[in-house]
Amino acid sequence: AQRVTQPEKLLSVFKGAPVELKCNYSYSGSPELFWYVQYSRQRLQLLLRHISRESIKGFTADLNKGETSFHLKKPFAQEEDSAMYYCALSGWSGGSNYKLTFGKGTLLTVNP
């Protein structure tokens, strides 16, 4: 069974401070990991995926298979980063990935 754990429901930091949103996963194969973000009154949207190894809006995430973690980091938080962040995992079946398993989400608040 696949599972995603986000241990923090709420995270509050000050503008300019570093931020790390934790994500741990459980999956027997080789998963693909994602971070999705939902800003206030907007739809869920992809922030980044581990396979592309990109930095989006200053955020990065490294897949650590040994620790089964995919923590999201940003060195200097901005007020516009305030949002709900979901870590998600996609398993593989028949040679392609499909359904996403989400964590419960972390609400990030960046204070001025």
Add this chain to the structure above:
Amino acid sequence: DTGVSQDPRHKITKRGQNVTFRCDPISEHNRLYWYRQTLGQGPEFLTYFQNEAQLEKSRLLSDRFSAERPKGSFSTLEIQRTEQGDSAMYLCASSPTSDTQYFGPGTRLTVL
């Protein structure tokens, strides 16, 4: 707007009534997904289609739930004999094969 659209955005119904939701995916996306999200939880997978074929259904999808995707374009999700526990946000997502899922705004169902 070329994104995923869902209709209606809100639905209030009485227990025991039937409801139907519609999802219009991004044009030419052959995969379509339904998720359900309750308060304090991340989205949970319900079912997915590749073109018109429904390839997987979650155990969350009881016999009262049925989904269709005629002609591989829009999809409908019907809930028969609604119960208060069905109150949730119902999300639709679409993707090209094996790629990023793009989410719609969701339909919020309230069962009184």
